[in-house]
Amino acid sequence: MNGKAAPRTAGEGLTRTRPRLDRGRGALGPALELVHTGRAPTRAVLTAELGVTRATAGAVAAELEALGLIRVDARPSAPAGAQGRPSHRLEVAEDGPVALAAQVHADGYRAALVGLGGRIVATAPGCETVDADPAKVLGSVVEAGAGLLRETGRHCVGAGLAVPSAVAEPEGTALNPLHLAWPAGAPVRQIFAERVRAAGITGPAFAANDVNLAALAEHRHGAGRGARDLLCVATGHRGVGGALVLDGRLHTGSSGLALEVGHLTVNPEGRPCHCGGRGCLDVEADPLAFLTAAGRGDPGPDVSLLQQADELIRGHYDDPAVRTATEALIDRLGLGLAGLVNILNPDRIVLGGLHRTLLGADPERLRAVVADRSLWGQSGGVPILACSLDHNSLVGAAELAWQPVLDDPSAALAAA
Structure with missing residues (x-):
């Protein structure tokens, strides 16, 4: 023997790195979710979020790249003025599945x-x-x-x-x-x-x-990202729906039927609802309710109710009938949100569909209604934001x- 270490074969090299990958294999899913939701833009952040060694995080990232799911920047970089060692950037693979x-x-x-x-x-x-x-x-x-x-x-x-x-x-x-x-x-x-x-x-x-599904998308990729307990309320083309994300997971109840918020009563003398009640959010704060309040009536089956209501608020808010109808729906929506806030105590609310447009038309009025009905004044400061994804469902x-x-x-x- 000449005292020099024998060169490693390819197989030996794999043997030396395999335990490192095996220790991190259980982190593949959590690592992918961090990149998927934008919470791990670099390998350094991934290392910290996973609580593993830098080497293990590198092996996990490399395996996800080999699966065609993410891309690892071959040349580490750091933002201008940043201190410390630059880190490899991580991105989802644009040409992936x-x-x-x-x-x-x-x-x-x-x-x-x-x-x-x-x-x-x-x-x-x-x-x-x-x-x-x-x-x-x-x-x-x-x-x-x-x-x-x-x-x-x-x-x-x-x-x-x-x-x-x-x-x-x-x-x-x-x-x-x-x-x-x-x-x-x-x-x-x-x-x-x-x-x-x-x-x-x-x-x-x-x-x-x-x-x-809109709430899930907003929580992972949109206006709800970073919230712990996220309440989403939205109009579809007809009716009103709600959803709740608790600690990152949809709360769907024991049989998938939780958060049927459309059947909260906000106007006891209001319109009959499909559920058998009267004055529910579902019939008092959806596009058809707005068009009716604005004197436009039902435009017929070939016209998008949501699109017409949205365009009416955005383009004709100075029309007294449109403004009055908008304020009426904001007040009804605010009553419903206040009740939900008092029960659920979310740390963020996101609004979609026509409700997003109502928020944009008069955000202070909506927040004031919610604050006025808040228990002990503590829920009046809950952030109310517009959904940011155009096709969140x-x-x-x-x-x-x-x-x-x-x-x-x-x-x-x-x-x-």
Whole structure:
């Protein structure tokens, strides 16, 4: 022996690094979620967030890159004026896998492909009519998504569907698709999954309420990011929905039916509601209620209620009838929010659909109504923000399909 260490073979090199990767393998999912939600822009931040060594974080990042999920900047860099060692930047892979997202609402349906980071990669032209047969509608929207996959050649990890109805768990049935003319209790998850398989799309298929999914998307990628307990209230094209994210997870209740906030009474002498009550948010603070209050009435089945109401507030707020209707809806919405704040004590509220437009029209009035009804004055300071994602229900539908990958990247990609 000459005292020099024998050169390592390739196999020996892998043997030396493998224990490091094995120790960090359980961190693959948490690491991917940190990059996915923008909370780990660099390897240094990833190391700190995971509580592992720099070497383990590097091995985890390298494995996620090998799976085609993220990109690691080969040359570490630091912002101007920053101190300490520069760190490798981490980003989701722009050419990586996608999830098929589908949304059905009263005024049509749409399909899209959504990558990690909540980025919409491609969208199919939306359809503005919804058939009374859910199987026909879901078959059409899945075929539109399948066409996008063929055009882009992207690998699909699964599919998610957003519907304007409470979706019962574990059955996956739409209990109250009131504005779609679908039968109550339609097995939307089963139908959607069957159409996904028939189209040759790999990966699992999911379905959930559209506002729940909007809240999930906003919490991970939008105005709700960083909140611990996030309340989301939004108008769809018809009706009002709500959702709650607690400690990063959707709170859906024992059977998926939590946060049916549309049936809070805000005007006891108001309009009859589909639920059998009167003066619920669902019929007092949605686009149709606004158009009626503004003297515009129901524009008919071929016109988007949400679009017309939104354009009326944005373009004609000086019209006394429009201003009066806007203030009336703000007051009704504020009453509903105040009750929810007193019960749920969230640390942030985000508003979507027409409610986002109402907030923009007179934010101080809305905040004043909530503060005036606040218990002990402590809930009046809850931040009320507009949803920041234009297609948050679509992005949220994709989050359903991405979740198995976030839980176990290697296993989910092998199965898809």
